[in-house]
Amino acid sequence: MPNVVLFSGSSHQELSQRVADRLGLELGKVVTKKFSNQETSVEIGESVRGEDVYIIQSGCGEINDNIMELLIMINACKIASASSVTAVIPCFPYARQDKKDKSRAPISAKLVANMLSVAGADHIITMDLHASQIQGFFNIPVDNLYAEPVVLQWIKENIADWKECIIVSPDAGGAKRVTSIADRLNVEFALIHKERKKANEVDRMVLVGDVKDRVAILVDDMADTCGTICHAADKLLSAGATKVYAILTHGIFSGPAISRINNAAFEAVVVTNTIPQEDKMKHCPKIQVIDVSMILAEAIRRTHNGESVSYLFSHVPL
DSSP: OTTEEEEEOSSOHHHHHHHHHHHTOOBOOEEEEEOTTOOEEEEEOSOOTTOEEEEEOOSOSSHHHHHHHHHHHHHHHHHTTOSEEEEEESSOTTTTOOSOOSTTOOOHHHHHHHHHHHHTOOEEEEESOSSGGGGGGOSSOEEEEOSHHHHHHHHHHHOTTGGGOEEEESSGGGHHHHHHHHHHHTOEEEEEEEEEEETTEEEEEEEESOOTTSEEEEEEEEESSOHHHHHHHHHHHHTTOSEEEEEEEEEOOOTTHHHHHHHSOOSEEEEETTSOOHHHHHHOTTEEEEOOHHHHHHHHHHHHHTOOSGGGGTOOOO
16 A cells, blocks of 8 residues: 555554554554653654555543544644544544533533644544544544444354344443344344433443343443443343343443453453453453454555445455
């Protein structure tokens, strides 16, 4: 691929390397470090004049530092005369703050969108946005890729009696995602209605649908403290489900998440590698990882060649 330079931020080097290997490219030379007062310093180590630059940085770990690093890298490439700069953000940061749900609440996802645009990004590639309307927060093109094709592939390859399973959404917000997967597998789906008293704490849950004597597969876009999915798993088992799996695109797993998963009755908790999971897997044998680097790499290749990306919404690239 001529005229392409691929850079990696420091948030997820392994995923960036996999994408580069898939595209047959070397990662560009970039040095990111911090001054003693914790300001971020970025040095781009090669010419980007007239090139199409892709910067891979996921919204995880030290999120605020990683956002700042991404903004500085975009700006550095832009003022070094790059032809275009695309930010590849597998897990979009602040995506849960996408609406004004109480008075004086900020819409931080819009703020992040503004910052990326002002820094000089010409295009955004991300995966499974928490709310798809975040695409409309930008005045530049946003490709929101889906993990659904690899999730379907995983279910068919790893769950023996998947034709008899039931797909469950742990909250009403994920109903659309779950119905789409259930339709493509030609199985039934169920919903759990939850009521929250405050953020990260679930008050009570009501199951809508029949899971008796079925394998239940909980599907959600992200799990942070895992209170919701662990509650949901208990609810499904008490309603007669034989086994419970959880499939999540972004496994944030902060705070008590790992101990909750270890204590919960999951057969497996499956996440993609939009966020690094090596450390978490050491402490929790139930976590399994699906690689999505080929979807991101193919999106970069198609974007660069001016091809349609919509094929990736329903197919896993070979």
